[in-house]
Every structure is written in C-alpha cells, then in structure tokens.
Amino acid sequence: MSDKLLEIQNLKQYFPVKTGTFSKGYVQAVDDVSFFINRGETLGLVGESGCGKTTTGRTILRLYEPTDGKIIYDGVDVTHVDFKPYRRKMQIVFQDPYASLDARMTVGDIVGEAIDIHNLASSKAERKEKILALLNRVGLNSEHANRYPHEFSGGQRQRIGIARALAVNPEFIVCDEPISALDVSIQAQVINMFEDLQQELGLTYLFIAHDLAVVKHISNRIGVMYLGKLVELTDSKTLYSNPLHPYTKSLLSAIPVPDPKSSREKQRIVLEGDIPSPLHPPTGCRFRTRCPYAVPECAEAVPEMKEYEPGHFAACHRIQEI
Amino acid sequence: MMKQEHLLDINDLKVSFFTPAGEVKAVNGVTYTMDYGEVLGIVGESGSGKSVSAYTLTGLVDRPGRIVGGSVNFNGHQIEKLPEKEFRKIRGKEVSLIFQDPMTSLNPVFTIGNQLEEMLRLHTSKNRAQRRQRAIELLNLVGVNEPEKRLKQYPHEFSGGMRQRVMIAMALACEPKLLIADEPTTALDVTIQAQIMELMVDLKKKIGMSVMLITHDLGVVSDVCDRIAVMYAGKIVEIGTTDEIFYEPKHCYTNGLLRSIPKINETTHERLIPIEGTPVDLLNPPAGCPFAPRCESCMKICLRQMPEFIQHSETHKSACWLNQKALLEKQEGANGDE
Numbered sequence A: 001m002s003d004k005l006l007e008i009q010n011l012k013q014y015f016p017v018k019t020g021t022f023s024k025g026y027v028q029a030v031d032d033v034s035f036f037i038n039r040g041e042t043l044g045l046v047g048e049s050g051c052g053k054t055t056t057g058r059t060i061l062r063l064y065e066p067t068d069g070k071i072i073y074d075g076v077d078v079t080h081v082d083f084k085p086y087r088r089k090m091q092i093v094f095q096d097p098y099a100s101l102d103a104r105m106t107v108g109d110i111v112g113e114a115i116d117i118h119n120l121a122s123s124k125a126e127r128k129e130k131i132l133a134l135l136n137r138v139g140l141n142s143e144h145a146n147r148y149p150h151e152f153s154g155g156q157r158q159r160i161g162i163a164r165a166l167a168v169n170p171e172f173i174v175c176d177e178p179i180s181a182l183d184v185s186i187q188a189q190v191i192n193m194f195e196d197l198q199q200e201l202g203l204t205y206l207f208i209a210h211d212l213a214v215v216k217h218i219s220n221r222i223g224v225m226y227l228g229k230l231v232e233l234t235d236s237k238t239l240y241s242n243p244l245h246p247y248t249k250s251l252l253s254a255i256p257v258p259d260p261k262s263s264r265e266k267q268r269i270v271l272e273g274d275i276p277s278p279l280h281p282p283t284g285c286r287f288r289t290r291c292p293y294a295v296p297e298c299a300e301a302v303p304e305m306k307e308y309e310p311g312h313f314a315a316c317h318r319i320q321e322i
Numbered sequence B: 001m002m003k004q005e006h007l008l009d010i011n012d013l014k015v016s017f018f019t020p021a022g023e024v025k026a027v028n029g030v031t032y033t034m035d036y037g038e039v040l041g042i043v044g045e046s047g048s049g050k051s052v053s054a055y056t057l058t059g060l061v062d063r064p065g066r067i068v069g070g071s072v073n074f075n076g077h078q079i080e081k082l083p084e085k086e087f088r089k090i091r092g093k094e095v096s097l098i099f100q101d102p103m104t105s106l107n108p109v110f111t112i113g114n115q116l117e118e119m120l121r122l123h124t125s126k127n128r129a130q131r132r133q134r135a136i137e138l139l140n141l142v143g144v145n146e147p148e149k150r151l152k153q154y155p156h157e158f159s160g161g162m163r164q165r166v167m168i169a170m171a172l173a174c175e176p177k178l179l180i181a182d183e184p185t186t187a188l189d190v191t192i193q194a195q196i197m198e199l200m201v202d203l204k205k206k207i208g209m210s211v212m213l214i215t216h217d218l219g220v221v222s223d224v225c226d227r228i229a230v231m232y233a234g235k236i237v238e239i240g241t242t243d244e245i246f247y248e249p250k251h252c253y254t255n256g257l258l259r260s261i262p263k264i265n266e267t268t269h270e271r272l273i274p275i276e277g278t279p280v281d282l283l284n285p286p287a288g289c290p291f292a293p294r295c296e297s298c299m300k301i302c303l304r305q306m307p308e309f310i311q312h313s314e315t316h317k318s319a320c321w322l323n324q325k326a327l328l329e330k331q332e333g334a335n336g337d338e
Helices: A051-058 A107-117 A126-137 A140-145 A154-166 A184-201 A211-218 A236-241 A246-254 A260-264 B050-058 B085-090 B112-123 B130-139 B159-172 B188-208 B220-223 B242-247 B250-260 B301-305 B320-335
Strands: A003-016 A026-039 A042-046 A067-071 A090-093 A172-174 A206-210 A219-226 A229-235 A307-308 A312-314 B008-019 B021-036 B039-043 B065-074 B096-097 B178-182 B209-215 B227-230 B237-242
Touching: A003 A051, A003 A206, A003 B065, A026 A051, A026 A067, A026 A206, A026 A229, A042 A051, A042 A211, A051 A090, A051 A172, A051 A206, A090 A140, A090 A154, A107 A126, A107 A140, A126 A140, A126 A154, A126 B220, A140 B209, A154 A184, A184 A206, A184 B250, A206 A211, A211 A236, A219 A236, A219 A246, A219 A307, A229 A236, A229 A246, A246 B188, A246 B301, A260 B220, A260 B242, B008 B050, B021 B050, B021 B237, B039 B050, B039 B065, B039 B220, B050 B096, B050 B178, B050 B209, B096 B159, B112 B130, B130 B159, B159 B188, B178 B188, B209 B220, B220 B242, B227 B250, B237 B242, B237 B250
Parallel strands: A042 A206, A042 A219, A090 A172, A172 A206, B039 B209, B039 B227, B096 B178, B178 B209
Antiparallel strands: A003 A026, A003 A067, A219 A229, A229 A312, A307 A312, B008 B021, B008 B065, B227 B237
C-alpha cells in the first residue's frame, strides 16, 4: 500500500545575494526538486555540502518560504497556509547538538516548550509527567530534566533534541545530519534509537546526511542531490547495487569502505575539480563540468528525471549509453 | 650519531594537561615505533589522545599541557628534552603537520606564495628566485593548476580541497621525513576527500616519507594505512597491521567499533550493535582498563588493573584481559596434557 504522507512538487528555493553594488544574484539552493514520502517510510537524502539537502528539509518545514513549487502534506497543499497546526505534525532534529539547544534553559523547559506552545498539557503535573516520559523514551533519566545542556555529552544532547521533536507527537520528522557531529561509538546508539522510535510511534523520516553508509542503513529509499538538483532516486539497495547516474557512481566509489581487502581491489572513480558555485550553476546538466561522460549535448538541455526501472528515477542524458 | 633502526620511537609517553579541575591525562603511557616509509593510522574518538600524542612530536603541546614522562626519539632527536629553539629547526623540515581545517590553518592576510616561501626561507639557503621556483614546483606537485597565478592569490580565493592541497604543499616544502596528517579530510566532501587521499598516497611514494594519519574514520585508514594503532582514553589498546586490525581484532573496543559502523555493502538490514555508555571522563579515569565500564565482556579484574600487552603476532598486540585469560587457559591446557 502506498500512502503518500508528504509530497513536494517542483520545489525551488532561491536565496537573493548581493553580487555587486547594484547587482543582485540568486543562489539556486534547491532547483525544481520533486519527490514523495510514504507513511512510515524513511527517505534518505544524500549529497555533498552545498547541494541543497538541508535547504530542502528546512523548506519542507517552511523554515524558509519556498520560492516556487508545492508542498503537499497528507493530501493538503500547505505551501501557503497558516503552518502552526502542521508544526505539531512535522518536526526537525538539527545537526549540531551544541548549537541547537538553548544554553539558558533547563532540559525540562527545552522539551516542555513545545508542550506549552501547543497547549498539550492541561496542568503542571501533566506537563511534568509528559516531559519525564519523553526523557525516558530517549534513554535519559528524570533527574536530567533540571540540568542545563552544557552538562551533557554530544550524544546525550542529541537525545534531548530528539525528545524535543517528539514532544508534540509528530508524524513526520526531518533528521538533518543528526549524527554527523557525534563520535563513532555513539553514532550507532542514536541510529538504533531512530529506528526504534520509528517502529514504536510509526514515524516517517526524511533523513539527511552526507554519510552514504549511514543513509543506506536507515533508509527505505534514497535521493541523491547535486548542486540543488535531485539526480537519482530509488530504493536503497538498488542505489548501491545498480547506480545509474554518473555522480552516484562516483560518490559510491569515493566512499572509503572499512574493509582493507575490498578497498584494495576497488577501482575508484576520482572526480576532477570542485563543485561549481550555485550562484552560477553550469547550463544544462549541472554535473557536466565534472562528469567523465559529458558530451556537448549535456550543456544544452537540462536532463529530466525519468523512470528507468519501476521506482528508479535518474536525470542524465546518457544513461542508456554508459 | 648512531644509525637509527626506527624513524620514530615513542616509549611510555605521558602528556597531561593541568587544568583548574585537575590533571587530565590526555596521553597515558603510549609506546609505538614507526619505520621509514610507513603509513601508520591512529584511530580513536575525540578525547582519546590521538592528536596530542602526535603534537608532542612537533613541540606543539603548550601550557597547561606538559610531557610528564616517557621518551620520544625521532630521527636522532630526543624530542622530550628539546628546547623550543631547537624545535624550530626540525619542525617543518624533518616533521610537518597538516591540520584538520584548511579554512583556518592558512593565514588570510598573506598570499599563498608568501606562506609557501616562508618555509623555504626558514629552512633552506635558497635565494628568492629559487624559492619562487620551488614554490611553483610544489603547487604543481599537489595538482594546483596555473601555479604562477595561484601563488599571488589569497587563501579565500581557494576552495576547501584546494586549500588542503596548499597545506600539503607547505608541509612537503622541505621534504620531511615524517608527515603528520591530523584528520586531513574530515572537513572535506567525500569526492574531494578521495582526491586528497589519492594525492597523499601518491606523494608518499614519490618522496618516500613516513605518514602518520590521525583520524576517526575507519574507512580512510583501511584504504591507505600499513599499520593501525587504536587509541582509547589516552592509551593504545591495540596495534597491528591493517589486515590484523580489521579481520582479527583482539581488543573489545576495536571489535565494538568495527561492529558499530554501518557497512555500505551490507545486503540485509542488520541492526547495528552500538558501544553502550559514553566516552571516559579523563579527569577521573577508571583504575583498570579504561574501556571496562563500556565493555560487554567486562570481568572483575578489568575494573581493578590495567592489562599488559599480549603479542599475537610479530606486528600485532593488544591490551585486554580476555586475551590474557585465553592465554592462561591455553597454557593450563598444555600443562594438563603432560
């Protein structure tokens, strides 16, 4: 059963920047991105820094007003409506657990703030009970409620961030690089917690990260972004076993695998050059400046997302040939 | 001077930071050697002392930090006794350092050329024209296009990957014996990371230097290292060749670390096995094995006493009571047979 919880259509997010004294340009952070997420599913979004994956996540939550395109949540177009009711359903966990918690609030108040805003507790006792239940759910003790964020380690802070997101009983959570600031030995704890919470509460995730191994582990489907465009979208196993887009291929081959034997055998496609500026993205296919298969045609037309196998989309002119 | 067998010989090194809250034993009895032309990976989480142990080699441990014990012999120098003035002669010339963050480790108000040539001015007798020539050579070597033009540019005109290349060029300017790379690719994107790692391996072959690669990324070390040392809470818990560490890990921490990372090539969804608990508080380290409080096969003795190293092969040793126990049982078994 496919039951779309969230769908975005042709989403665009341009940020105006000053390029000179009188001239103005636009950073095309997200350009014409469309995908949907089924209820109870995890969609992973990967890409390098500056590819627009975080902006996509934030725009979905209307933390930025979208320049163009539609955000459809549970069948309702929420692109321009009053968003407050939807904040109860859609939440976010941020990347940096050091910067995303107010240092002057106790953990109890950080978690309780959303409960207050949405009037979810009828009495003080109920509010406290709710906060303690949330802290327990993410593996913290009730005594932690009276402490301040600086008293916690990175992994514990991220748990607080998750408890805060869960406070309003959301259906959908954007996880924006939630583990990249954590130590290796702690990452697995947090990943497992995300999986447990999803099972228990039936959550739907948009999981944004640059670590492909982590994204592949947690996601049902994965979208690969490059310079504001979605270049490939498929289920996580297929993406690894049969990547179609040349960028996905090079990304997969660039990942160092913690397995000395296989990395000795692996033929690596090392991409030349750097990511172009999103202020002046290349014409046509945005990847063509670094693509080993680029032909003159790639500079002319923007490749469309096409379905090559059922559920496997990619945007490249030359997929049939390479 | 006697011919050295090893390029680097660290023996029971102890470095502490004396903070208002007490003594932090950042490096607590570390012993290892490095040979000429070898790539050694040092793996550990933040606070495990991996960077501090390497900074000692360049005299960069500053107050409130101090070497409190042990000896470091590098290329004929007794590092732990060296005054700052002597350090300046070998730093950059015999041992150089690449830092994690290429954005902040270059000086924004000087051109790249100026910063590159400074190294040569300090350590060689080259004249101005020769220095410029060498700077151009170096940028060519690390794959920066149009070096003549690039030398006149400032760091902000370079991308992250390009800045890291410049850092490498600077580090290599005097053809050091040892290059210490402290998380050289952590701040970079995966595709750029692949470029930089490839470059380092290439240069290592060309110049024949030794490389110490400090990182938390097990993938990166498996790609390029000959040997790996795993550090936890200021101690080396296991050291061996790359294959030994990855395929026959003997210490519970190494094992746990390897099990806890998701594998990109897994075909079925397996739940990750995390290492429970949080990293140790170095102000109050436990009496026994530092990993014992988080170890799933922790025994009583682990909490009381630090285990000795056991040699598993010529190159492979680990410090874990489980291995001691296994060894004892084996010996008893052998005795019982007689």
